[in-house]
Amino acid sequence: MSRWIPSLAALAVVAACSSEPPAAEAPSGPTRADSVQMAMAAFDAAAFDTISWESDQAAAERGGLVFRISCSKCHGDRGAGDGGFVLQGDTLRPPSFLAPDWRFANDPVGLRRQIFSGNVAGMPYWGLVGLKYRDIDAVARYVMGTLRR
Numbered sequence: 600m601s602r603w604i605p606s607l608a609a610l611a612v613v614a615a616c617s618s619e620p621p622a623a624e625a626p627s628g629p630t631r632a633d634s635v636q637m638a639m640a641a642f643d644a645a646a647f648d649t650i651s652w653e654s655d656q657a658a659a660e661r662g663g664l665v666f667r668i669s670c671s672k673c674h675g676d677r678g679a680g681d682g683g684f685v686l687q688g689d690t691l692r693p694p695s696f697l698a699p700d701w702r703f704a705n706d707p708v709g710l711r712r713q714i715f716s717g718n719v720a721g722m723p724y725w726g727l728v729g730l731k732y733r734d735i736d737a738v739a740r741y742v743m744g745t746l747r748r
């Protein structure tokens with residue numbers, strides 16, 4: 600009987616953590632909302648102040664590379680939201696970056712924060728899963744300077 604006690608305790612922990620709908624995460628790991636929260640807390644807007652590029656061209660080239668590798672499968676090659684990536688059976692249709700009144704059109708800090716922190720609706724939290732500040736800067740410049748131009 601006593602060997603059941605630890606597994607019951609473990610079950611209680613899993614139950615306590617599972618207020619989210621079942622997602623891709625392992626049941627015992629942090630939820631997606633936890634990770635987005637963590638990324639929001641870790642985001643340092645001032646870290647971009649020290650990034651410099653030898654030219655706008657160099658930034659755009661790097662940003663284009665990052666976009667093709669990390670973003671276009673969901674956002675589409677031109678950022679129109681038509682990448683067609685399927686997540687948990689649903690084809691993602693993120694908002695287009697190209698609308699004239701796009702919410703980040705005049706908000707470069709908000710754009711970098713969004714890329715760094717992601718959200719619970721399917722946007723990855725890149726700051727925690729593989730993009731350095733420099734690449735976030737590059738891809739944000741690419742979105743604003745190349746895709747929206």
Ligand code: HEC
Pocket residue numbers: 665666669670671672673674684686691692693694695696701702703710713714718720721722723725738739
């Ligand atoms: C796995 C798919 C996926 C990948 C890969 C991805 N995104 Fe997203 N992204 C989304 C989804 C889905 C949304 C919309 C979430 C929502 O409904 O709020 C989104 C939202 C955004 C938004 C906010 C758009 C708006 O108008 O509110 C920005 C900016 C963004 N992504 C940038 C990027 C960048 C830059 C990359 C690459 C570094 C990237 N995303 C990679 C799925 C993805």
